[in-house]
Amino acid sequence: xxxxxxxxxxxxxxxxxxxxxxxxxxxxxxxxxxxxxxxxxxxxxxxxxxxxxxxxxxxxxxxxxxxxxxxxxxxxxxxxxxxxxxxxxxxxxxxxxxxxxxxxxxxxxxxxxxxxxxxxxxxxxxxxxxxxxxxxxxxxxxxxxxxxxxxxxxxxxxxxxxxxxxxxxxxxxxxxxxxxxxxxxxxxxxxxxxxxxxxxxxxxxxxxxxxxxxxxxxxxxxxxxxxxxxxxxxxxxxxxxxxxxxxxxxxxxxxxxxxxxxxxxxxxxxxxxxxxxx
Numbered sequence: 363x364x365x366x367x368x369x370x371x372x373x374x375x376x377x378x379x380x381x382x383x384x385x386x387x388x389x390x391x392x393x394x395x396x397x398x399x400x401x402x403x404x405x406x407x408x409x410x411x412x413x414x415x416x417x418x419x420x421x422x423x424x425x426x427x428x429x430x431x432x433x434x435x436x437x438x439x440x441x442x443x444x445x446x447x448x449x450x451x452x453x454x455x456x457x458x459x460x461x462x463x464x465x466x467x468x469x470x471x472x473x474x475x476x477x478x479x480x481x482x483x484x485x486x487x488x489x490x491x492x493x494x495x496x497x498x499x500x501x502x503x504x505x506x507x508x509x510x511x512x513x514x515x516x517x518x519x520x521x522x523x524x525x526x527x528x529x530x531x532x533x534x535x536x537x538x539x540x541x542x543x544x545x546x547x548x549x550x551x552x553x554x555x556x557x558x559x560x561x562x563x564x565x566x567x568x569x570x571x572x573x574x575x576x577x578x579x580x581x582x583x584x585x586x587x588x589x590x591x592x593x594x595x596x597x598x599x600x601x602x603x604x605x606x607x608x609x610x611x612x613x614x615x616x617x618x619x620x621x622x623x624x625x626x627x628x629x630x631x632x633x634x635x636x637x638x639x640x
Contacts, residue, residue: 372470372522374539377584378461378575381514383506386455386491391444401439404456405467407513408432409484413450417442419474430477431484433517435467453488457510462572472517479516487512534559535573542582546589547608552578582608587621590614594630 384404391413408431415426418441419434426432426444434440436458444450459466487509494506538555555578556566570578586607593603603626604614618626 372518374574374581375461375466375469376518379459379466380461380575381457381459381507381510383491383495383510384456384458386453386488386495386506388453388488388492389451391450391452392448401437402456403436404458405436405465406432406434407455407457407510408434409453409488411451411453411485413444413448413452415442415444415448415450417474422474424475427477429479429481430475431479431513431516432475433467433472434474435471436465437468453485453492455488455491455510459514462575464572470522472522473520476516476520484513484516534561535570538570538578542585545608546582546586547606549608550582583617584621587618590618590626591622591629594626595633600626600630 410426410428410430410432412428413426414428417424417426417432420438424432426442461469490509491506494502494509497505538558541555541558542550552563552567555570556563559566559569561569567577570576570581574581576584586609590603590607590609593606594600598606600614601611604611609617615625618624618629622629624632
């Protein structure tokens, strides 16, 4: 799959990403601490502050060192041990990252280990998660998720690859998403999209929702509005923009306001005002 298509498909997936922090802690470990091969239904993040050790994940060995951020995906066995006599200091969290009923890391493979990071920033995000984890207020849920998303973004900026095999539902959906983006100015039916995936329309709708967390119609509406927002920054007539994103002109203003809270003209005036202010 071409890099651009892969990036576009991941961007579509992330639009529907739902993350939750299960638990987050700071921990000092001494002597010969070791975690045996275990398979968990949740993902784990480690940030090494001090100490050294060894991680084995999917048959690959990684040497642990300070300043390293580690991502351990769910449903895979990992073994961790620290060097004898080391004062091992780490932050860690357990979390889920789901799109529909699948975990993000069952769909895409990211680097297990990254470094050359802003250490103070990484520690601050973990500390925010820890404080939010112990805070019973409703706002703490959003604060914890915000910190987790900031940490995960460090991995998304690295190289990644799709895990799915060529015949998988996820790969078929990539073909569907690519078709939608290339034909956004045209009328697209669920039957057409189901044909691309070689699914019955009823099954296709369920499979699409499982993969992206929304229906095909909802996805296309949001994509069209997103494209319209970008086009409104130009001087292109609003009627032409409606045609360019495949929305009938008499429905365009109502649909745009439903999604953004602004009419197309109000949104354009706001963009121009912000441009002058900056």
